[in-house]
Amino acid sequence: MKSSITKYIIGGAVVAVVAGYAIFNANSGANAGSPGLPSSLPPETPPGGSASSTGGTGTATAAAGTSAGQYKNGRYTGPVVDAFYGKVQVAVAIKNGAIANVAFPVYPNNPGHTIQESMTALPALAKEAIAAQSANVNIVSGATQTSQAFQQSLAAALTQAQ
Amino acid sequence: MKETRMLMGMPISVEIADARGGGTAEEARRAAAIKEAFDYFIHVDETFSTYKETSEISAVNAGRLPREEWSPEMEVVFALSEETKRATGGYFDIKKPDGTYDPSGLVKGWAIWNAAQLIMKKGFSDFYVDAGGDIQTHGVNGEGDPWSVGIRNPWNIHENVQAVRAAHNEGIATSGTYIRGTHIYDPHTGAPADAIVSLTVIGPNVYEADRFATAAFAMGKDALRFIGSLPGFEGYMIDAAKTATKTAGWDAYRIEDAA
Numbered sequence: 565m566k567s568s569i570t571k572y573i574i575g576g577a578v579v580a581v582v583a584g585y586a587i588f589n590a591n592s593g594a595n596a597g598s599p600g601l602p603s604s605l606p607p608e609t610p611p612g613g614s615a616s617s618t619g620g621t622g623t624a625t626a627a628a629g630t631s632a633g634q635y636k637n638g639r640y641t642g643p644v645v646d647a648f649y650g651k652v653q654v655a656v657a658i659k660n661g662a663i664a665n666v667a668f669p670v671y672p673n674n675p676g677h678t679i680q681e682s683m684t685a686l687p688a689l690a691k692e693a694i695a696a697q698s699a700n701v702n703i704v705s706g707a708t709q710t711s712q713a714f715q716q717s718l719a720a721a722l723t724q725a726q
Numbered sequence: 727m728k729e730t731r732m733l734m735g736m737p738i739s740v741e742i743a744d745a746r747g748g749g750t751a752e753e754a755r756r757a758a759a760i761k762e763a764f765d766y767f768i769h770v771d772e773t774f775s776t777y778k779e780t781s782e783i784s785a786v787n788a789g790r791l792p793r794e795e796w797s798p799e800m801e802v803v804f805a806l807s808e809e810t811k812r813a814t815g816g817y818f819d820i821k822k823p824d825g826t827y828d829p830s831g832l833v834k835g836w837a838i839w840n841a842a843q844l845i846m847k848k849g850f851s852d853f854y855v856d857a858g859g860d861i862q863t864h865g866v867n868g869e870g871d872p873w874s875v876g877i878r879n880p881w882n883i884h885e886n887v888q889a890v891r892a893a894h895n896e897g898i899a900t901s902g903t904y905i906r907g908t909h910i911y912d913p914h915t916g917a918p919a920d921a922i923v924s925l926t927v928i929g930p931n932v933y934e935a936d937r938f939a940t941a942a943f944a945m946g947k948d949a950l951r952f953i954g955s956l957p958g959f960e961g962y963m964i965d966a967a968k969t970a971t972k973t974a975g976w977d978a979y980r981i982e983d984a985a
Contacts (some may be wrong), residue, residue: 601770692969694969699886701981
């Protein structure tokens with residue numbers, strides 16, 4: 565499963581989401597149309613996918629256009645970091661001094677996916693647009709573990725680029 | 727009293743509410759209970775981490791430990807994993823394609839629940855245990871109100887998109903990886919799947935919430951149908967288009983925006 569999950573993650577779209585991270589805010593040049601990391605991206609690409617993708621959620625464009633750039637051009641790979649649910653390793657491509665692409669040579673696997681669903685009932689579901697919630701809370705639930713391992717590996721990769 | 731430590735690659739927080747007050751002795755009792763919970767997590771990591779050569783699970787996977795020598799905990803985790811595999815129609819399976827076992831998707835919620843039991847046995851009834859955003863609540867907070875739990879915005883870690891109240895010792899777990907984002911393809915058809923970015927499940931305890939959140943996440947767009955079919959569980963799913971889908975009973979937990 566690990567390989568298939570990795571396989572289905574396309575670099576540009578990932579950049580789109582991680583662009584929200586503080587580490588990217590100041591200097592990332594996430595380029596939606598940039599080429600992938602050939603040696604880092606999985607060898608097999610599923611039908612409909614390609615190594616260079618479009619920008620996904622659109623946040624990538626918000627970070628695009630930075631040209632000054634503080635990083636040296638090239639490809640850098642961070643260490644494999646234990647996220648408990650799995651290992652995460654980040655590779656970055658620096659172009660024009662800014663992050664051009666991110667890939668995941670190692671990515672956590674998911675549980676099995678082989679069996680037909682047995683649900684027959686169709687419970688009522690409602691949809692809504694997400695919106696910021698200002699209520700003070702005691703605790704926060706979120707999938708932090710992988711993103712922290714991600715940041716650790718990415719930070720190490722970027723250190724090499726400096 | 728609250729303490730946070732980085733363990734198993736994630737922040738783990740334990741808070742015991744101070745509503746009952748108490749002096750130095752009470753403080754020391756709280757500190758001891760919190761330490762016991764952390765010691766337990768360290769033990770779990772040393773037993774079940776597949777990244778530690780010295781862990782029991784590594785010995786199992788390497789064929790160095792015959793089944794008759796497994797610890798009772800290992801037997802329990804394997805039994806629970808088998809049961810969860812059945813309960814989720816195979817979406818949850820600790821056996822990997824290479825034949826080794828990785829029970830981490832089950833162990834986390836199980837360990838949080840056990841840590842909560844340890845704190846309860848010390849005589850505390852108002853606390854929570856939060857391991858990487860998966861939470862067991864118990865009793866009430868320092869103000870005597872139900873513990874309130876925010877759901878993190880996957881695109882902005884400093885912001886919540888929902889707040890819920892856990893008035894009955896619920897467990898809350900979120901599955902998903904913010905870095906997955908869009909462009910996930912169905913492994914069977916190769917077609918783009920509706921990308922789930924985050925799936926939060928409220929259940930009777932964190933073990934149940936976590937294992938079903940993990941399994942449901944793997945189901946993709948059918949995740950909430952599965953959660954909604956489970957009595958006593960509610961779910962809130964955020965997709966890549968920033969649309970949330972919720973089960974029918976979700977809003978009963980919801981705290982309205984303060985604004």
